[in-house]
Amino acid sequence: MSKMKIAKRDRAKVKAECLRLLVTLKLDPAKTRLISKFVDTYLRLNAKEERTFLGELDKIGAAQKEAIMQVTTSWEEKGIETGVERGQRTLVSLQLEQKVGQLPTDLRNVISTLAPEKLSALAIALLNFSSIDDLSNWLNANG
Numbered sequence: 001m002s003k004m005k006i007a008k009r010d011r012a013k014v015k016a017e018c019l020r021l022l023v024t025l026k027l028d029p030a031k032t033r034l035i036s037k038f039v040d041t042y043l044r045l046n047a048k049e050e051r052t053f054l055g056e057l058d059k060i061g062a063a064q065k066e067a068i069m070q071v072t073t074s075w076e077e078k079g080i081e082t083g084v085e086r087g088q089r090t091l092v093s094l095q096l097e098q099k100v101g102q103l104p105t106d107l108r109n110v111i112s113t114l115a116p117e118k119l120s121a122l123a124i125a126l127l128n129f130s131s132i133d134d135l136s137n138w139l140n141a142n143g
Contacts, residue, residue, distance in 0.1 A: 012049045015039060016056035016068075023067035036071045085116055092123050100132050107132070110139050118142060 006014050018039045022032060045053055057065050093111060096103055103111075114122065125138050 006043075011043060012045060012052035013056050015043045015045060016053055016060070018043070019068045019071065020060055020064055023064055023071060032071055040072070085119075088116070088119055088123070089114075092119060092126065095123070096126055096129070096135060099126055099129050100135055103135075104132070107135060107139065110143050114143060 019036060022035055022039070025032075027035070057068060060068070089112065093103065093108070096111075111119075111122070121142060122138065125142075126135070129135055129138070
């Protein structure tokens with residue numbers, strides 16, 4: 001966007017227009033998310049610009065505004081979800097190391113691939129672990 005030499009005062013308007021055009025294309029949701037992430041990454045807005053951006057969205061028709069808000073909300077939620085999951089994995093790994101000592105790489109790899117619900121179950125189960133064998137047995141039975 002910097003190569004396009006967009007004036008500072010127009011950044012919010014350009015972002016709103018890019019997203020408005022994006023939702024009119026009726027692409028599949030994955031492509032829409034990808035493009036909207038690109039727009040957001042290369043056209044980051046400060047707090048003042050964000051308010052202007054929301055004002056620009058108010059000028060757009062209700063249906064398009066709703067579609068734009070759904071697109072931006074979906075990638076924000078995905079980002080939050082991913083961050084929370086990563087944080088949960090880190091916390092479980094730290095708790096396991098405190099409980100049973102240094103984790104072997106193979107067990108670490110298994111833990112890194114656990115589905116979120118299995119990771120939550122492990123977070124509860126680890127309270128009863130006293131050795132690496134307890135962890136290994138749990139992963140063999142549940143992983």
